[in-house]
Amino acid sequence: xxxxIGNEKFKDNVNKQMEDTFMRGAVAGxxxxxxxxxxxxxxxxxxxxxxxxxxxxxxxxxxxxxDYYLQELSENLQKRGGHVFFAATAEEANDYVKSIVKEKRxxxxxxxxxxxTEEIGLNSVLEQEGCDVIETDLGxxxxxxxxxxPPSHIVTPALxxxxxxxxxxxxxxxxYKLTSKPEELALHAREKLRQEFLQADIxxxxxxxxxxxxxxxxxxxxxxxxxxxxxxxDTQICVMGMERIVPTFEEFEVLVGLLTRxxxxxxxxxxxxxxxxxxxxxxxDGPSEFHLVIVDNxxxxxxxxxxxxxxxxxxxxxxxxxxxVYRHIGGHSYNSIYPGPIGAVLTPxxxxxxxxxxxxxxxxxxxxxxxxxxxxxxxxxxxxxHRQVIVEREGRAPISERMAMKAFGxxxxxxxxxxxxxxMASSVMKPFTKDxxxxxxxxxxxxxxxxxxxxxxxxxxFRDWFKQHEKENGKx
Amino acid sequence: xxxxFEDAEVIVTPSGSCATMFKDxxxxxxxxxxxxxxxxxxxxxxxxxxxxxxxxxxxxxxGAKLEGIATYHPSCHMTRLLGVKDAPxxxxxxxxxxxxxxxPNAQNCCGFxxxxxxxxxxxxxxxxxxxxxxxxxxxxxxLIGADGGCLMNIGGRMQRRGKPVKVMHIAEVLNSR
Numbered sequence: 001x002x003x004x005i006g007n008e009k010f011k012d013n014v015n016k017q018m019e020d021t022f023m024r025g026a027v028a029g030x031x032x033x034x035x036x037x038x039x040x041x042x043x044x045x046x047x048x049x050x051x052x053x054x055x056x057x058x059x060x061x062x063x064x065x066x067d068y069y070l071q072e073l074s075e076n077l078q079k080r081g082g083h084v085f086f087a088a089t090a091e092e093a094n095d096y097v098k099s100i101v102k103e104k105r106x107x108x109x110x111x112x113x114x115x116x117t118e119e120i121g122l123n124s125v126l127e128q129e130g131c132d133v134i135e136t137d138l139g140x141x142x143x144x145x146x147x148x149x150p151p152s153h154i155v156t157p158a159l160x161x162x163x164x165x166x167x168x169x170x171x172x173x174x175x176y177k178l179t180s181k182p183e184e185l186a187l188h189a190r191e192k193l194r195q196e197f198l199q200a201d202i203x204x205x206x207x208x209x210x211x212x213x214x215x216x217x218x219x220x221x222x223x224x225x226x227x228x229x230x231x232x233x234d235t236q237i238c239v240m241g242m243e244r245i246v247p248t249f250e251e252f253e254v255l256v257g258l259l260t261r262x263x264x265x266x267x268x269x270x271x272x273x274x275x276x277x278x279x280x281x282x283x284x285d286g287p288s289e290f291h292l293v294i295v296d297n298x299x300x301x302x303x304x305x306x307x308x309x310x311x312x313x314x315x316x317x318x319x320x321x322x323x324x325v326y327r328h329i330g331g332h333s334y335n336s337i338y339p340g341p342i343g344a345v346l347t348p349x350x351x352x353x354x355x356x357x358x359x360x361x362x363x364x365x366x367x368x369x370x371x372x373x374x375x376x377x378x379x380x381x382x383x384x385x386h387r388q389v390i391v392e393r394e395g396r397a398p399i400s401e402r403m404a405m406k407a408f409g410x411x412x413x414x415x416x417x418x419x420x421x422x423x424m425a426s427s428v429m430k431p432f433t434k435d436x437x438x439x440x441x442x443x444x445x446x447x448x449x450x451x452x453x454x455x456x457x458x459x460x461x462f463r464d465w466f467k468q469h470e471k472e473n474g475k476x
Numbered sequence: 477x478x479x480x481f482e483d484a485e486v487i488v489t490p491s492g493s494c495a496t497m498f499k500d501x502x503x504x505x506x507x508x509x510x511x512x513x514x515x516x517x518x519x520x521x522x523x524x525x526x527x528x529x530x531x532x533x534x535x536x537x538x539g540a541k542l543e544g545i546a547t548y549h550p551s552c553h554m555t556r557l558l559g560v561k562d563a564p565x566x567x568x569x570x571x572x573x574x575x576x577x578x579x580p581n582a583q584n585c586c587g588f589x590x591x592x593x594x595x596x597x598x599x600x601x602x603x604x605x606x607x608x609x610x611x612x613x614x615x616x617x618x619l620i621g622a623d624g625g626c627l628m629n630i631g632g633r634m635q636r637r638g639k640p641v642k643v644m645h646i647a648e649v650l651n652s653r
Contacts, residue, residue: 011598018602032581324584328602362596364589364603366552437635447594451601452632 002090002121003351005150006335010358017333023152023160027327030159034321037265038372045261055258056376058251059312062243063303069212069245070294076215080277082290086242090120093295097122097204097237098129100291104235106131106201112219112226113137114206115154115315116241116295118337119350122204123148134196136225138189142166145173152331152339155263155317160330193225203233203287205275207240208314209255210292213248216274217292220256222264224271236287238275242294243311249274255314258374262316298350306385310345312375317342319369319379325362334359341369345382357396360386404444425457477501478511478518486532487522490647491623492554495524499558524554525647526622530563537570542652546644547579547616549586549607549630551623564622564646571649577614581606588629604633611641622646 006013017023042048062069074084087093101109109131111117123133123144135144139158143149146169151157158166163180170176170185174192178184208220217238219226230236246252252274260266279286302311320326320340331339336347336356344359360383369379391397397405411417432438432445433456441449448454478501481487489495499522501515529535548568555561568576587593587603594600607630611619619634619641621627631643 014596014599018598322583324587324603325596325599327584328599328606361592362599364552364585364587364592364600366585366589367556368552368583368585371556439636444594447597448632450597451636452604452629453635454632455628 002124003119003337003347004335004355005332005337008335010333010335010362013333013335014329014362017330018328020160020330022162023330024328026159026162027330030153030156031321031327034263034265034317035372038262038318038321039265041261041265041267044267045257051254051258052374052376054254055314055374056312058246058254059314059375060309062245062247062251063308063311066243066245066303069247070242072212072247073210073215073245074292074294076213077277077290077292078215080215080290081280082215082277082292084292084294087293087295087297090295090297093120093239093293093297094122094125096291096293097239098125100235100237101126101129101131101202104201106235108196108200109133109202109204110196110200110229110233111135111140112203112205112221112229113140113157114204114239115337116206116244117204117239118151119241120239120295120297122239134193134200136193136197136223136229137221138186138223138225141189141193142169145169150332151337153317153320154315154338154340154342160332193228197228197232200229200233202235202237203229203231204237204239205230207238207244207292208259209252210240210245211247211249211252211274212245214274214276216276218246218252218256219271219273219275220259220269221273222266222270227271227273230273230275230287231285234287235289235291236275236278237291237293239293239295242296242299255375259314259316262314262318262372262374302349307345307349307382309377310342310349310382312377313342313346314375315342316374318372318374319377322368322372323363324366324368325364329362334362341379341383342377345377345379345386348386353390353394353396357390360384360390419463422457422461422463426459429457478514482514482518485521486528487518488525488528489522490525490645491625492524492551492558492560493623493625495522495527495560496553496557498522524558524560524563524622526563526567527558527560529650530566536566538567538650540570540650540652541572542618542649543573544617545575545577545615546618546620546649547577547611547614548582548646549579549611549619549621549626550582551621551626552585554622555583564620567646567650568620571652574618574649577616580610580613582610586626586630588625590625593629600629601633604629605637608634608637608639612639617642618649619643620646620649 077084085096109126126133135141142158152160163182166185167180176188205226207217209218211218260269278288278290319342323340326340334343336343338346344362348356348359363383365380367380411421432441436456438454438456439449441454445454499519502519505511505515586607587600627643634641
């Protein structure tokens with residue numbers, strides 16, 4: 001599995017997902033909880049708008065000087081004895097990790113939650129090498145056990161599953177014999193994972209923010225599993241998207257605060273870790289070998305374009321948690337590991353319009369996402385921009401739509417034509433009208449009236465009424 | 477549009493998304509030395525109706541009268557992009573006889589979204605259905621809004637589903653005596 005999670009058409013996916021009433025209930029419930037918690041956390045901090053602007057500024061500054069900070073990060077980590085590899089593509093990143101696995105003759109690999117490793121499809125590559133790859137984030141662990149069910153949310157990946165479904169997975173795959181009580185399920189997973197941690201050859205984590213000034217990799221988690229993944233195995237590999245970097249710990253603090261509040265409404269998560277290279281002679285724990293894989297995979301192609309601001313993203317999912325479209329279609333509909341508004345902007349940039357050109361249209365442009373984003377990515381504008389590119393630059397609009405838009409353009413920009421059209425509207429629509437209502441409209445109205453009524457055009461046009469009114473009352 | 481309206485003293489539109497678009501022309505023409513200043517002048521004197529009544533005229537009670545329970549749908553572009561949130565509520569709170577009930581999940585879009593409503597009709601249907609259900613939950617006799625597109629969408633679905641709720645533009649409510 002890589003970024004693309006299936007081959008179905010967007011429409012088919014949506015229709016299938018919308019039948020999943022459990023998923024929709026779970027998503028609606030989670031949205032309400034997470035939205036409220038985020039708003040409360042923002043209010044408790046105070047001056048939220050200023051913090052957002054500050055976050056935006058940090059992200060923009062870092063992206064504008066990305067080469068500089070990546071160089072600084074790389075040099076500082078190497079000084080601490082770490083290895084750094086710049087991977088231009090997913091394949092290069094996977095090959096590099098594979099080479100370490102081979103060199104170490106590693107069999108058991110433990111992973112902390114990481115979206116970028118999902119994006120490059122690292123797990124399946126390592127599994128093909130004969131490795132036992134185990135996800136240790138509870139949500140990811142459940143999905144992996146369930147025959148690699150893809151994540152449907154970037155922070156809470158198993159959001160679409162209920163406790164009964166999880167119990168069934170555990171019963172089938174782990175010989176679980178207890179109830180569907182979350183505590184019992186979690187305890188069982190914990191016991192299983194403990195054994196795995198002790199036997200792991202290599203630990204792989206993602207990276208929330210790398211810190212250039214110290215050469216560190218910052219991780220933000222609640223379960224503490226990332227700490228086990230990074231401390232117990234003798235070899236440590238961190239995989240990061242090339243934009244996930246801050247200049248110093250000062251900016252790290254600001255962004256972590258925005259991230260935890262926006263993602264889960266917490267002031268801080270239970271664990272915030274900064275890993276800085278392999279263990280030194282004076283240290284008693286940590287890996288003896290440390291690798292940082294910095295993944296481009298299409299990101300540098302976004303830099304310097306009208307879409308650059310999407311790289312400001314800190315993967316908090318606040319936009320997903322307020323999206324009224326995601327609310328009904330769930331994460332799997334997007335066919336990408338990056339769902340929701342951020343996914344609808346990012347996925348076509350990384351994966352191309354051939355596979356993902358519907359995504360920018362899966363939005364009403366209601367701007368709830370833009371409003372929620374803690375680093376002020378103008379998500380609804382970027383979705384709109386995508387549509388412009390798809391229609392104007394790529395010429396991919398369907399012919400019927402092109403004709404309709406052209407006709408509207410001609411009609412609306414000519415005063416006599418528009419006037420004639422509005423005068424005729426009432427009589428043209430008369431055969432379709434009953435009780436001032438059109439319930440089965442022709443042409444462009446067909447799709448509208450499939451599910452809703454349409455008001456019949458007024459017999460008296462506003463412009464006529466206005467003229468009459470002016471005549472009667474005298475011009476103002 | 478700019479040429480038609482630019483000579484007016486002020487421009488008042490009974491739709492938050494239209495007002496938003498009027499204010500957006502300056503960005504559309506940002507590289508055009510002739511039209512940009514004209515678009516900026518247009519933006520400066522454009523107001524959404526309730527914003528104009530409350531913030532410019534300084535009036536909160538227009539002397540309207542309407543008996544019954546109502547709920548208000550805050551349209552997305554009006555609240556988020558234009559930033560007009562309180563003006564309609566202030567005006568409605570002074571309508572004699574009108575009891576306002578909060579709309580559950582009011583912040584969620586009704587599923588109109590222009591071409592979205594037909595291009596992604598199946599998703600739009602689910603969104604507007606949730607909105608209709610929320611309106612029904614309030615037991616309101618009137619659904620009030622300040623944006624024609626949203627009202628046409630919610631109203632059209634409500635009518636199709638046979639819900640006896642009357643959809644009113646806020647201007648109609650304020651004009652009730």
